[in-house]
Amino acid sequence: MAVPILKQGPYLIATIQSALTDADLVQLRDALVGKVGSYRSSGVIVDVTALDVLDSFASRTLRDLAHMIRLRGAETVIVGIQPEVAFTMVRLGLTLEGVATALELEEGLFYLAQKLHSARQEG
Amino acid sequence: MDDVRVPISSDVDLVRARERGRTLAGELGFQQGDLTLVATAISELARNIVRYARRGEIVLHPIEDGGVPGIVIIARDEGPGIIDVNRAMEQGYSTSGGLGMGLPGVRRIMDKFEIVSEIGRGTVVTVTKWKR
Numbered sequence: 571m572a573v574p575i576l577k578q579g580p581y582l583i584a585t586i587q588s589a590l591t592d593a594d595l596v597q598l599r600d601a602l603v604g605k606v607g608s609y610r611s612s613g614v615i616v617d618v619t620a621l622d623v624l625d626s627f628a629s630r631t632l633r634d635l636a637h638m639i640r641l642r643g644a645e646t647v648i649v650g651i652q653p654e655v656a657f658t659m660v661r662l663g664l665t666l667e668g669v670a671t672a673l674e675l676e677e678g679l680f681y682l683a684q685k686l687h688s689a690r691q692e693g
Numbered sequence: 694m695d696d697v698r699v700p701i702s703s704d705v706d707l708v709r710a711r712e713r714g715r716t717l718a719g720e721l722g723f724q725q726g727d728l729t730l731v732a733t734a735i736s737e738l739a740r741n742i743v744r745y746a747r748r749g750e751i752v753l754h755p756i757e758d759g760g761v762p763g764i765v766i767i768a769r770d771e772g773p774g775i776i777d778v779n780r781a782m783e784q785g786y787s788t789s790g791g792l793g794m795g796l797p798g799v800r801r802i803m804d805k806f807e808i809v810s811e812i813g814r815g816t817v818v819t820v821t822k823w824k825r
Contacts, residue, residue: 589712592704592740622729623711625736626795654729662733662798 613682619650629664649678702748738768746772763823771815
């Protein structure tokens, strides 16, 4: 099932609605990496609130997604990792290293706004 | 309760298997956090089947010991088998370009872990999780 990607100002928001197959996740990664360019987005939010499992493949794909998007010049925030999912990930040794996370969509947007703001000040 | 058998041959089956596992563990009275552990373990085991053996099955078997329910997850394939089981159990070791988190991770989140692999015959991983 494809994940809808919403354009909101300078950001792309992908809200995962249900359990995803590996192929769906890879498709989401590739779509976002592409759309960041076509929409000239500065930030991406991936909302995983609906996911009840984030296993090694899903974690790696999300991490790759965030790193690829950073190489494209934009920032990614993963939002909505559920407490029991976070617990399981830590037990498995999956840490999403180098990837920004936020509690919910709102905090994710706030994080991106701050990033964009400080990038402008530096630039 | 009867065994649940889920044939595995694609990543779609993987999602189905972990949903069936979550449902069964839920019926056995597992708490929310443990449901996620069970579903995640099934996900890793089923992915190994698809990745290394292409097809196989996940069997979910309810058990009981002194009134405490548990779930046994059996991941069975007739794939190439694992040449070095000890290495496959090392964190970070992978022959498929994966993270090498699969099997050692599953062992950490389950109460009991057993693997039998025979070259050219296949692999059977059996894990158990008890209700807390």
